[in-house]
Structures are given as C-alpha cells and as structure tokens.
Amino acid sequence: MRAVAADGLTLEPQTVAHADPMFIVLSDPAIYEYENEPPRSLDWLRDRFRKLESRVSPDGTEQWLNWVIRLPDSELAGYVQATVHADGRAAIAYELSSAYWGRGLAHRAVAAMIRELAASYHVRTVTAVFKKENQRSRHLLERLGFLPASREWHGKYHVDADEEMMRREARFHG
Numbered sequence: 173m174r175a176v177a178a179d180g181l182t183l184e185p186q187t188v189a190h191a192d193p194m195f196i197v198l199s200d201p202a203i204y205e206y207e208n209e210p211p212r213s214l215d216w217l218r219d220r221f222r223k224l225e226s227r228v229s230p231d232g233t234e235q236w237l238n239w240v241i242r243l244p245d246s247e248l249a250g251y252v253q254a255t256v257h258a259d260g261r262a263a264i265a266y267e268l269s270s271a272y273w274g275r276g277l278a279h280r281a282v283a284a285m286i287r288e289l290a291a292s293y294h295v296r297t298v299t300a301v302f303k304k305e306n307q308r309s310r311h312l313l314e315r316l317g318f319l320p321a322s323r324e325w326h327g328k329y330h331v332d333a334d335e336e337m338m339r340r341e342a343r344f345h346g
Contacts, residue, residue, distance in 0.1 A: 173227060173237060174292075178284030181277060183239035183252060187225055190240045191218040193248045202270035203250075206303040233258060235293065241268065241281045249277055252285045260296035262289050263329075278312055286316070286340070299339045301331055313338045 176183040184190070195214045204210060211217040224238050235256040241249045250268030257263070264285065268278050289295035300318065302309040318338035321331075331337045 173239075174288075176239065176284050176288045179280045180244060181249070181280060181284075182242045183281060183284055183288070184242050186221060186238035186240050186251060186253075188218055188221045190248065191221045194221075194240060194251070197248055197250055197269045198267070200269045200271070203267055206306040229255075237285075237289075237293070239281075239285065241277065243272075243277075250281075252281050254285060254289055254293075254295075254298075256289065256293050256295060260294060262293070262295040262298050264289075264298055264300050273308070279315060282312065282316060297339055297341055299325070299329070299337055301329075301335050301337045304334055304336050310336070310338075313340075316340065 173185040175185065186194075191214065195211060195217050198217070199210045201210065211220070221238075224236055227236050228234065229236060236253070237256060238251060238253040240251050243249055249272040250266065252264065252266045254262040254264045264282065266278060266282055266285075268281075272278075286295075286298055289298065298318075299321065300309070300313055302313075318340045321337040321339045325331075325339065326337055329337060
C-alpha cells in the first residue's frame with residue numbers, strides 16, 4: 173500500500189499511529205446522523221487500527237485498504253477505505269469530519285482512491301452502500317459516476333431494506 177497524492181490532499185496508509193488524531197476526527201457526532209457510532213475509546217480505536225494494519229481479512233480472502241485523508245496543513249480530515257474482493261470488486265466507504273463537508277474533499281479523496289484501486293489492485297467494479305436517507309452520500313456517489321445497483325446486486329450482497337447500493341465500473345477518470 174502506498175500514499176496517494178490527490179489534488180491538494182494526501183491519502184496516507186492508515187496505521188495505529190493515526191489513532192490519536194483520528195479519534196478526535198471520528199468523535200464528531202454529526203457524521204453518525206445516519207449510521208454507526210463514534211469509537212468507544214481511544215484504546216478501542218488503536219486496537220482496531222492495529223488489526224487493520226494487516227491489510228488482509230483473517231481468512232485471507234479480502235484485502236483491507238484504509239487511508240487517512242491528510243490536508244496540506246497536516247490536519248487529518250477523515251478516511252477512505254476499500255475491501256477488495258478476489259472477483260475484482262471493491263466495496264468502499266468514507267468518513268470526513270463535518271468541519272470539512274462542502275469543500276470537495278470527499279470527492280477528491282474518493283476519486284483518488286478509486287483510481288488507485290483500478291491501477292494498483294486491478295479493481296473493475298466499485299460498490300458503496302449507504303442509508304437511503306443519506307442524500308449527501310448519494311450526491312457524492314452520483315458526482316463520481318456511480319449508478320444504482322440492481323435489485324439482484326442488493327440481494328447478492330445482503331443490502332438492508334433501509335440501505336441503497338450504488339456501483340461504478342472501472343473506467344475511471346476521476
């Protein structure tokens with residue numbers, strides 16, 4: 173895994189050393205409006221990041237790629253991540269502190285990750301799942317060229333009734 177330059181920001185491979193500053197970023201209650209919850213504790217987040225540093229699932233069937241988003245002033249704004257499957261598909265996720273919403277950072281970070289997935293990990297299809305109520309994520313994905321996945325894909329990948337899956341084929345241009 174390598175660092176990725178992304179139009180005014182850098183995606184750094186996430187390590188346990190990022191846990192302390194990311195704990196502050198991930199403690200922003202606004203980012204949990206639709207799902208998940210803040211980290212339980214700094215120790216919990218350190219343990220999670222330590223496990224993710226393996227970059228592979230326990231059974232060895234998935235690659236776990238996690239990057240923190242570093243701004244030019246050295247601040248961390250959030251993360252992007254991908255689970256890469258052997259069939260050439262990557263499931264992606266992202267989170268940014270609400271202090272950085274509306275600045276195009278998520279678009280640039282996710283676009284850079286997608287380019288890296290296609291170029292270095294031979295990903296052909298990218299999927300993202302989000303709560304249907306989360307219009308911010310829907311609009312971001314649409315701007316990145318994602319389209320709604322078929323009902324067949326929703327069933328195949330066990331998407332919950334209150335969620336939507338979008339997908340994009342790997343003809344990536346940012």
